[in-house]
Amino acid sequence: MEKAGKFISGAFCWLIAAAAGILGLYYTMLPGELSVQTGGSVQASILGAELVEMTDGSYGFKLGAMKIKQVELTASERKMLIPGGMPFGIKLRTEGVMVISVNSGSPADKAGIKPGDVISRVNGVPVHTNSEISDAVQLDAEECVIILNRGNGEMCVKAKPKEDSGALRIGAWVRDSAAGIGTLTFYDPETGMFGGLGHPVSDVTTGELMPLASGEITKAEIYSVIKGVNGEAGELCGDLCEGAVGILSANTDVGVFGELEEEPQGEAIPMAFRQEVECGPATILATIDGLKPQEYSIEIEKINLCAMNGTKSMVIRITDDRLLDETGGIVRGMSGSPIIQNGMLAGAVTHVFVNDPTRGYAVFAESMAEEML
DSSP, X not given: OHHHHHXXXXXXXHHHHHHHHHHHHHHHHSOSEEEEEXXXXXXXXXXXXXXXXXXXXXXXXXXXTEEEEEEEEEXXXXXXXXXXXXXXXXXXXXXXXXXXXXXXXXXXXXXTOOTTOEEEEETTEEOOSHHHHHHHHTTOSSOEEEEEEETTEEEEEEEOOEEETTEEEOOEEEEEEEEEEEEEEEEETTTTEEEESSSOOXXXXXXXXXXXXXXXXXXXXEEXXXXXXXXBOOEEEEEEEEEEEEEEEEEETTEEEEEESSOOSSOOEEBOOGGGOOSEEEEEEXXXXXXXXXEEEEEEEEEOTTOTTSSOSEEEEEOOHHHHHHHSSOOBTOTTOEEEETTEEEEEEEEEETTEEEEEEEEEHHHHHHTTO
16 A cells, blocks of 8 residues: 555656646747737637636636736737848948957957957047958057957957068958848838848858948849758859849848838738747748749748747748759748748748758748837
């Protein structure tokens, strides 16, 4: 009897622990904040948990009769956005000059300068280009005073430059601009603003987001595709067209944003709130030849509602044989391709799985739209 009692007690404790673990998993996976349509109904069912109004007027998720997590709701007007899908050229100039590498043992190395730092002033002179930083270093052979930004903080460091080939140098390699091809995600006819790319323009060496000083976008024409294979990402190959068609105003974690000179063709469709996106069939608009996008079928396989501000909010899989035959799946340059589901703009393609180019990540359209506010 004593052994049976211990067994029953142990099993009961195990069940309690398992239940607590399941509830903890639900709590982690369910969002604590949601946006809903002003004046609309408040409905959401996530992982079997229902969003309901509590007796005190608040809202929360319940699994059966058990309350799991309270939710803060923000009412907002649903945006009507024109989906993109067309390629565009990006020309970005940095705010300051980004350090991409530092020579070991150099004055910059001894001063503590690191890749990813953004130098804004040298010897009291604001610098925005490679040549400006080089000229400013020449002003003082004894001591070079450098103001830089690292993370969210500003630092002042000092270095003693060395002479090399008749010029003073500190031994840091820097970059002042970036250019490339991405895909336009949407245009807001109410504000004239656009969003694209779905992820930041980052330095190819450091991976750091490049701080934007100014920039513009152009049209781009795709002329060929390097097909993706397992272990190696493919790429859209194209040319940037002459003349700017818009200006860049922001480079953020969830894409680039700015103003277009002309409204693109197409009908505006509703933007989906993230809780309205569901696993299942959807389509993307992408351009793999020329200037105009085509629609291709995909499957949304996984949704992370808590990754509101991340570029990996969804896992998607290309299911359209036409796109698979031409590209092997997702390739570089398709970032920003809009995702349409149930007649609404659900998100945008952001990354490819290198070891499986048929699959990749996507960001919520809601996350991108919020960056325009």
